[in-house]
Amino acid sequence: MATHKLLLLPGDGIGTEVMAEVKRVIGWLDSHGLASFAIEEDLVGGAAYDSCGLPISEEAMAKAFAADAILLGAVGGPKWANVPYEARPEAGLLRLRKDLQLFANLRPAVCYPALADASSLKRELVEGLDVLIVRELTGGVYFGEPKTITNLSDGQKRAVDTQVYESYEIERIARVAFELARTRRNKVVSTEKHNVMKTGVLWKEVVSTVHGANYADVALEHQLADSCGMQLVRAPKQFDVIVTDNLFGDILSDVAAMLTGSLGMLPSASLGATEEISGRRRALYEPVHGAAPDIAGKGLANPIAMIGSLAMALRYSFGEQEAADRIEAAVAGVLADGYRTADIWSEGMTRVGTAGMGDAVLAEL
């Protein structure tokens, strides 16, 4: 049985709490001979800064390059509001994305039927919702240069950010979106602001070209980012796959995730290109939710998004379909049995904390 090199980066806030539950699931898989892991663990974000003055150490980066997959909890929190910009917690995550070239961020927004009532939206609008947001993750305004703050002569300052996209970056993310749509409902909505931004003009042009050349069987629609935000609220079930840039993807995927009522349930994958020689594809899996400093340390966080991220790693990086199925079935079972953390709780259900949910999943396994 292959041993999978897995790097755990719990990070900050509830990241450490939900990672603790994943470790128990990993232990269970290992001891039942369902999958075999070589686990490394390290710090990222504020935790890394507190330990070494950097949001991720060079040793941790070396482990990331050596790993077959990474599980990350979450980074950030008010504690680090005043650290130097280059050392802020988020810079650790951004460095991982950029250096490992994890350009394709897949963010599912799925409404679990049992949780439809936890949504802000009316039940009929979200029941059965299954949108996949494919977000470009290594380009755009996140990484473009110049990115500066300059002091002007009169006490004024000028801040500049630069959004840059080259055709190849749009091509490769478009291909990922079209390929994924073919495994789903065969529909892609591409989102940008071509009426205001040149990157939007190029985005639309390249997506259309890739579509015409290789994916004419997939339905393609272009929506402006503001309209897409509206449509997500109005009628989210119109969407199958949404492909968009780094910044719009950040906002729209959060909106979409929140719509489902299942925010604490949603895992995500950030994938690199498949390497020519090794055939390996770098990958990082993390919950869609953040570090949630307001509830951190209270044992309230829902560990299911993090556990689901392990299932995604098993499926997409390790080829361990059976172990992935087992975990996902256990999660479904626990929900059917009525266990709920605070974020998804509703009248009549059994309220549990982070560890309680972990217990329930282990019992179900």
Next chain:
Amino acid sequence: MATHKLLLLPGDGIGTEVMAEVKRVIGWLDSHGLASFAIEEDLVGGAAYDSCGLPISEEAMAKAFAADAILLGAVGGPKWANVPYEARPEAGLLRLRKDLQLFANLRPAVCYPALADASSLKRELVEGLDVLIVRELTGGVYFGEPKTITNLSDGQKRAVDTQVYESYEIERIARVAFELARTRRNKVVSTEKHNVMKTGVLWKEVVSTVHGANYADVALEHQLADSCGMQLVRAPKQFDVIVTDNLFGDILSDVAAMLTGSLGMLPSASLGATEEISGRRRALYEPVHGAAPDIAGKGLANPIAMIGSLAMALRYSFGEQEAADRIEAAVAGVLADGYRTADIWSEGMTRVGTAGMGDAVLAEL
């Protein structure tokens, strides 16, 4: 009685249809001696391009500078998908905003109690919702340079957009937000991505400074743009005033407007600075909704956002409180009587088209 110089720019799509109804209201006010207008009218957007090859003519710009206020319908549509970038319909609107320095875009997201059921959200989440989004409108990625597409040697292209903010631009919009909050529920949420963008760092810093110096009585909270998008869906009533940049404001205000179920009802104001000598403040009023090419020409559009924009102009540019009150009361009456265009229709209500809604408002006046 002062005569108000009002420029009408119907624009494209449903813009012309809803403007036709406003003209009838203007005629009524005039003939009943409630307000006196000197009306000019011109083209903007695709309509202007079709007529003169520009999205707004120099004559129209001259009229805009001469006017006390502008009413604009909407611009854009698929018909102009292939016009040169500099001449696209949106460029007409963007030129008006920039040249007239209309830096403060006020976008209310109000849920009319009678329409709460038209919202995607559960009634209890939107009933009584009254959020005001204060969007910076003359800076950021909309206007920063460079803004280019370059051909690279290998058939690849590189597109660049630049987001620039100087302190004074953030200061003046922050002041507008704090002043408005004082007339409301005294709470401002400032939204940016300081964890990723330098403009976000400066934004947060300047808003905090303005707050500490002059508005410490107003409650101020900072939210990241992605979290703000989530919170708008989760619990929109937590918000009073949201202040944000041009691009985030574009998306978040559309999301917020759609939440209310009243999208076709919402007017907006774009205001300039008060001029030192004349004491005049340039202003443009337009519906929050767009040109809606899918329903254009069918007589289905809701004219209330456009009629409400006239009411806002009467109140904020012309000091005609009584006329503004009359219009707003008429709109409220029409809704109470059950008249509904398609966008806000629900079971048991009287379905009307654009002109039918105009008839109803006039009858109520």
